[in-house]
Every structure is written in structure tokens, then in C-alpha cells.
Amino acid sequence: MTNIPGGGADLDRWLAPFLSVMGRKTRRTWAPLYLRGLLGPGERKSLQPMAARLGLGSHDQLQHFIASTAWDDAPLWSVLAQQADKLVGGPQAWLVIDDTALPKKGTMSVGVLPQYCGQLGKKANCQSLVSLTLAQDEVPVPVGLRLFLPQEWTSDRERCVQAGVPETAMALRAKGEIALGELDRLTAAGVRFGTVLADAGYGASAAFRQGLDARGLRWAVGIPRNQKVYSAAVQLVPPAGRARKPIPNEQPVEAEKVLADLSWRRIAWRQGTKGALAARFAAARIRVGDGPIWGNNRHLPGDEAWLVGEWRSGGERKYYLSNLPADTSLQVLAAAIKARWVCEQAHQQLKQELGLGHFEGRSWTGLHRHALMSCIASAYLQHLRLAAHRRMRRGENAEPNAGPAAITKPARRAARHPRPAVQSPGHASPMSALPT
Template sequence: MDNLADLDEYLEHLCTALGHADRRVSLKDYCRGLMLPIARKSVEPLAAYTDPMHVRAKHQSLHHFVAKSTWSDSALLESVRKWVQPALVAQTGHYWIIDDTGFPKKGKHSVGVARQYCGQLGKQDNCQVAVSLSLATESGSVPIAYQLYLPKDWASDTERRLKAGVPEDLVFATKPEIALNQLRTAVESGVPPGVVLADAGYGDETAFRDGITEMGLFYAVGIRPGTTVWPPGVSPLPPIPQRGRGRPSSLLRRGPGHEPMSVKALAMGLPPSAFQQVRWREGSNSTLSSRFASVRVRPAHRDYWRSEQRDEEWLLIEWPEGDTEPLKYFLSTAPADATLEQIVFVTKMRWRIERDYQELKQEFGLGHYEGRGWQGFHHHATLCIAAYGFLIAHRLNHRGAKKNSAQSEVLALPDGYIPRGSRADTAPRT
């Protein structure tokens, strides 16, 4: 591997977050194993490739480290962030990207497994889903928080929780609620403030958007076509004037012919001149561009229970040339003087999380953990992010280096080695 001294220094830096010196060797071996170009990166193959002459003993120590040892995931992720952050040169500011990812999983005993939407499969299926927060700039990104979503039937099942080691104080939380907690922790930890980016699964939740604003952060989030807003120049009606005795009403009103409209209806009513072709970055084969329009609106969700109208925001509409209707909608609290090009550029920065997950799954075995417990699931993911963090920092500090120049070489396996669980008549690997 190039820059072995850099890797050693990085792993020593991470070891300070473990709490006990006897965990240092396991962390280093696990992270080095995750960087190897091998097909499967669960505990047993990692043990075989990192210490091929003592596979059984190494397997036991790595399994204990990832499944049983009580080191802090948040502390280790904080160490990863502090190492990578200086390399994330912020030419256009920082971005905090919220997203979730699914892992197909059979059975019902692995923690958090349920029939739910799995992005990897593009459909409802048996899977685990984790919510993450990534710190990003125009130059790169790295996850800084990661938590498994626990469906309601899991959160209320005492027996399964106990077997999987789910923390006693953990209660059911929706994905937007998990994301808000991750954002609050980032604010409290002094992470450089960034514009929060998320898809419609999060952005369509008014409480999620309000929570971001309460933290003093800006956002640019996706919303669904049915989300209602007050169009430009239209606001809720004032409270009913007091008549006679009794407490005066303080709630905003709607009335016949004075109702909010869906963002799709608003977009369909805009003239063609409202849309402009905007380019936002260079893709692998061509410049990425589309048609956009931006309009100042007021979100209308249940404002008839409010005494004050909501602030104006930007509604961004993407309507590609030739399509019969708009493709995507976004709400953004960008400043009122922001240009269309600026709003599009910031909103489209969410693409970075897709590359993160692609590499974490394909190169670092994010979905390869075979245990069933809460702690092992999170420890494995944290170590995958730790290995990925070194790769990101290496790329940013050595621009122009080959993509896999930070990848380790695979050690030879001993003669007669057969992975656990293989059939007795399986031919040994060499």
C-alpha cells in the first residue's frame, strides 16, 4: 500500500477513541481487512486474510471486538471526522446530507429487520434500514453519524429487543426524528454549520423542516407533488374579528376560493418563460443540466392552527425538457436574494451521498455484517466508515492519485483453508 506511514498514523489516531489499549490491534486489523480487495468482508474472511496462520484465534478476537466490546461508535466517528475535515476544503460552504440506506436481510431475528422499502432493491422487502448524516463540501464527503431505524413492531417487542441487545432507553423514532437528533448532536459537537440536504422522505415532514430552522440552519430538501403552499402574493386570512363577548380567535383562516395549492398545481400553472436551463456540474460523460423555476411561497401545512403565518421560502421546480410534467420539487430557506443557479447548485449537492454509499457497500463491505445484534451492526458500520474516511482523506490530500492507490494487498491464505459454513466436500481455497 502507498503511504503506509499515513495509514499507521491514522489508525493510531482512531485508537485514542477506544478507551482500552487491548482493542487497538483489533481495530487496526479490522480496518486494514476492510481495505483489502476481497469479495466478502464479514468477520470470518477478515480474520482469514489479516492473520492467515491463526484464523480461528483471530476470528474470535475480531468477533468479540465488533460484536461484544463496548467502545463508543460516536466517539470513533468523531475521530474520523476530525481527521478528514481539514481535507474537505469548503470552496462553496459545508453541506449536511441526510439519507438512509437499506440492506436486504432474510429471517426476522436480525435487529431491525422488517418488510419495508429498500432503496438497494427499489421495492418493499425484508431489510434493515439505517439513517446517516454526512459532512460534505464540493471536494468530498464522509458520514459522521449512523443509526439503525427500528420499526414499531421491533421497538415494542421486548423479547426480540433483549436478544438483539437493543439499548433499554431506545424508543421508537421515525427516520426524520432520528435525523433531527443527529443534526442536534452535530451542532452541539461544533461541526462546521452546513446547509441541510435531504430527499422528500424527510423534507415532506413539516416538523423536520421546522426542527432544522430552530437550530439556526438553512435547508434545501425534496418534497412531494402534493405538498401544499400559498402561491406568491397569497397568504392565509387573518383571524375572525371579535364579535361580542368571549375570547377572540387568534388562528389564521382559509375560506372558499382562498385555499393553498399543491406545488404540482402551482408548477403546472407557471408560464414556460418561468423555466430556465441550468447546469450544475460536470458528470462522467457530459455536463448535467435541466430546466428549473424558482418561486417564493409560504408552506401551508396546518397553518389554520397557527396564529402567525410561516415565513416565505424558495420553491424549486425541476421540469426536464420534453417531460409532460415536473420531475422534482424542493423547498429551500436560502436567502431571498439567492439566484436560481445558486439554489440549484446547493440542492444538487445531495448526489455525494450516493457515491458514499456505493463505495461503502461495494469497496468496504458495509452490508456484509452477518451478526444479529444492535452493537455489532453499528460497530461494523462505524469501522467501514473509518476505513472509508482514510480513503477520502488520502484522495483529497493526494489529488491525481489512482483511485485504489490506498488499497492493501491481499495476503495468501494457508493451504486447506475452508470458510466456516462451507460444505465438507468443498474444494479448499489457495
């Protein structure tokens, strides 16, 4: 990005709510500079290249700002949530939960370990972050990035201390548990959304699904094909013999078998650049086998839900659960399932344009603060994109002297995924005043 439309006074105005919660003047000076470093030109968004492009004598002050434990950045995350809600929040918005991995060399960076890396499509040395993205009308705004610590890290207290991991984060936590904690933080900040979306890495967990239910949320999540389910008509009956607890009057069945013989209907969820994006779908009302264990590791029926299958053009089948209402159409179910891919746009922009994976420090604080600033930068770009769209609708020019299309258009999708489908909804110093 060689030019930032409105990147001077407009950026300063947009950052005002963030800077108002930052306390000391030095932080209110260095935060806009760091953001300009992320938003500005250059392939590498690590500290030294950014400092050089900003005309700074060294990168020491940027390093101190981004990695210092002397100040709390929680208020900044809250302001980000509130600004994201203003941009795309509402009852028609999606909250997408996913992973994003940052390839890393060496063993000292916090949380790094050989684990699955989606960016490379294989197991590799990387850091894995739980990602939360608020989206509506194909406009994604990342609102949460929290590092997952593998057991090899949480079981090595000295290693965690050296990397600056807070005491509260040293306990082993599943990704679903981290996601639910971040979801609670966003809810407390007033973020509005209608449905939570997640892939099978989260949806396979009964604890995660039940955590969403306990919060009164609507959701649609991926599951493995062998997830056990019952028919919606299953009943608990008195057992034979001496057993006292009621048991189901039918055996649980794998999800793929339930849908195998149903009629699969072709559904297009949106128009792509090469025509309609479509696949075949089938759905059935079922009760999920995620209740208490009643024998031979079989679970009692849980709540009633939708079981949805997707049969892609290449022959691959995917399976999903959703607690959307019983009268929800197959078209709406399919649109909800496919809307999850909008987070890929956010991840791609964070990595390719804003340098999310370029941070070269090793600490917990540095990584999360760099991630925070990357998210704020992404939200600013979406602010520009939406402002340009409003001007176009009024028949005005999108932006005088507009910069690259990446600023006013969504990042191009990753090649391995279909385009996302999102339901439509009915005071910093200027750039020239660099501190010496």
C-alpha cells in the same frame, strides 16, 4: 482493492487520533486489523473471510472486538466527525441526510423487516439506516449511520432485548427525529457545514424542517408535489362570524399548481463525462402551509421559503423547499438541490468496496460498530484521494506504486441517479505484527 497506498505506516499515523481514545491496548491492536480487513482485497468483508485474509487462526477476537458491549465507541464517532471536518468541513460544505438499506435474510438481525430498499428498488427484507454525509467538492465522507427501528420492533421489547437494543433506543422514533439527533451530535463535535440537504422522505415532515429552523440551519429538502403552500403575500385577517382567531385571506394551493404556469429555465449544474448535466427549473417565494390547523385540516401559513421545481429530461417533475435567502439565484438553488446526490457515492463505496452490508451478526452493537469501522475506512480513502490531488496540483506523482483507482477517485455513481453537484468553496501495530 488489492493494494492500499500508504496502508502501512501512513494508515497507522492517520489512525492515531482514533486509537488514542480507545483505552485498552487490545482494542488499539484489533481496530487497525479490522480496518485493514475492510480496506484489503476480497469480495466478502464479513468476519471469517477477513480473519483468513489477515492470517488469523480464527475470527473470535475480531468478533469480540466488533460486538462487545464492554466498551463505548462514542469517542470514535466523535473523532471521525473531527477528521471529516478537517477533510471537507467548512461553510461551503453540505451535510446530506438520507437512508441506506442493507438487504437481509431471516428475521433475527436487529431492525430487519420488509420495507423499502433503495438498493433493490422495491420493498424487501432489510435493515434501514439513517445516513449523514459531510461533503464538499464532490468528496463525500460518511459521518453518521444509525439504524431505524420499525414499530414492529419497538413494540416487541423481548425481541429488542435479544438483539441488544439499548433502552434509550427502544422507543419508536421517526427517521427525521433520528437525523436531528445525529445532527446535534455532529454539531457538538465541531463539524462545520453550510447547508443541510435531504430528500422528500425527510423534507415532507414539517417537524423535521422546523427542527432545522430551530437550530438556525440553512436547508434544501425534497417535498411531495401536493405539499400545501400559500403565496408570499398571504395575510391573516379577522374571520367572519363568531370565530376569534385570524385566518388566511387565501386558500392554500398544492406546490405543483403554484409552479405549473411559471417560466421554467434550463440550468446546467455541472459538467459530466458526456456533457453538461442540466434540467429545467422554476422557483417562487411562498409561505409553507405547516402552521397550526385552522379548519378542515388546513394549516396556517408558516415561514417564507423558496418553492423550487425540477423538470427532468424524461418528463418527471420533482419539488423542493429551501430556506436559503430571498436573493438566492435559481442557479444556486438548483446546485444545492442536485448536490444531495453526492451521498450516493459514499453509500456505494461503503457497500461495494468496504462491506457495509456484509456484517453477519444480529446485534445492535455489532451492526453499528461495523458501520463505524466502515465509515472510518471510507474517511481514510478520502484522505488518500485528497492527498493525491494535492500532489497532482504541485506537479508531483499522485502515489508511488498506486493501487486501484477506486482509492483516489470517487466511487462511480449509481446508474439511476444524476452525478452529484457540489458547490466549490471560494499507534497501531504494523500489519506484519499480528497478535497470536
